[in-house]
Structures are given as structure tokens and as C-alpha cells.
Amino acid sequence: MHYWDDINLNLFIKGKEWTLYKDSAGLCPDIVASSQDGKSVLMWGTGLKDKNEKMIYEHDIASKGERINEIIRSGGKFLLKINGCWGMELDSSFEVNGDVYQNPELLEGAE
Template sequence: MNTAYRVWDGRQMHYCDGVNLNLFIKGKEWTLYKDSVGLCPDMVASSLDGNSVLLNGTDQFQTHERLKRIYAGDVVHQEETAPGGLYGPEPFIGEVKMIDGSWCIVNEKKEECRPLFSETATNKVIGDVYQNHELLEGAECQK
């Protein structure tokens, strides 16, 4: 079962491995709490606050540098490593989304979608759509 998650609260990102963070889900509503010194935990974010987003972790990790899980909403730079690869030599940049049960990299400007998992390509997280939305603006179609 995939239990990796992170929460964007409108100002900062909170990761599931954060100290003293607890996520409670009931139906379609969720709340992220942080343990506090008092008896009641402090609410960090909620699906009802209008600003926060719960983002699931994928089962994939970036293939550059340190081991880093890839999450929904990440902006990923994918590059083919095999000569004559399936998608050609041009790097591909897009947002990670779940589409029909599969994790994909979506580039809306190119109107293209590729699988996140590839045996012949490397993935590098270069940011996320919440803190680095300008990265997708630069994902133009290369000709």
C-alpha cells in the first residue's frame, strides 16, 4: 500500500516523513495535524480550508543524485538514455499526474503525455507546480 504523501498548505510543503505529522482521512475529507505541547494537536492543513492540496506519492524515485520520491504535482525532466528510444532524444518536461490508474508526465503545451516509469529513460525532479509553476511555462515544444 502506498502511504507516501505530502500536503501543500498554500505557503509551504509538508511531507509524510515530517516530525510529529499525522494525516486523518474520513471519506473525501482530510486533515493534517502536528503534535503540540498541549493536549490537542495543532491543525496544519485541511481539505476544507480552500488552500491545501493532498498529493500522493508515486512508486517511482528520481534517477539522478540522491534517492527522492516523485509525487503528484512534481515537475519532472525525463530524458531518454537508449539510442533510438521510444520517444526520441529530446528531453521532456511535464507535471506528474495520475491518469486512468497510471502515473504519467503531462505536458499540456505539447499536448503530450508519457508514462512516468520507463526502462530506457531517466527522471529528475526539477520542482513542483505549487512552488515552481514557472517551470511548466518553459516547457515549450522543441523543434
């Protein structure tokens, strides 16, 4: 997993395609991940941190009390999905438990 503040990391977006690459001192850039590689996903940050100061990203799996579900973007806001169609607005009391790509088992039994 790579984050926006990794050193020398650049993101190029054109239409629906994107490429994440490392700048290598004037040489050909090293491609780190791409929308075309079939195994990478671009996750947008919410700008918020959880109760442990961990950045929260869209499609993370987070919990608040007994509720655990996916972070979604709806109506320009980031929400904890509830009942599949609406959500609870995020704040710093949530805890990130994983993400839907690496930890799908965390969503078993979620609302």
C-alpha cells in the same frame, strides 16, 4: 511542505476533506494544513525516487532529457504528461524540478 515521514505527523481523511495535524503529547493536536484552509493541497507519492534520490509526487514537474512536464496519475499509473492526454511511465532516470503549485513557470512551453 510536509512529508509522510515527518515526526508525529498524522493525516485524517473523511470523504473529500482532509486534515494534517501534529500530535502534541496528548494535548489538542496542532492543525498543520487542511483541505478547508484554501491554500493547501494533498499530493500523493508515487513510491518512486528520481535520479537524485528525491521522492516523486503526483503534480511534481519532472524532466527526462528535453521533456519537462507534470507528473499525472492515469489508469493506476504515474506518468510524465505528454501532449496533454497520455504520458511516459516513470522510472529512476527522471529528475524532479519543482511542482505545479510552487513552480508553475516551469511548465511554460511544455507539451
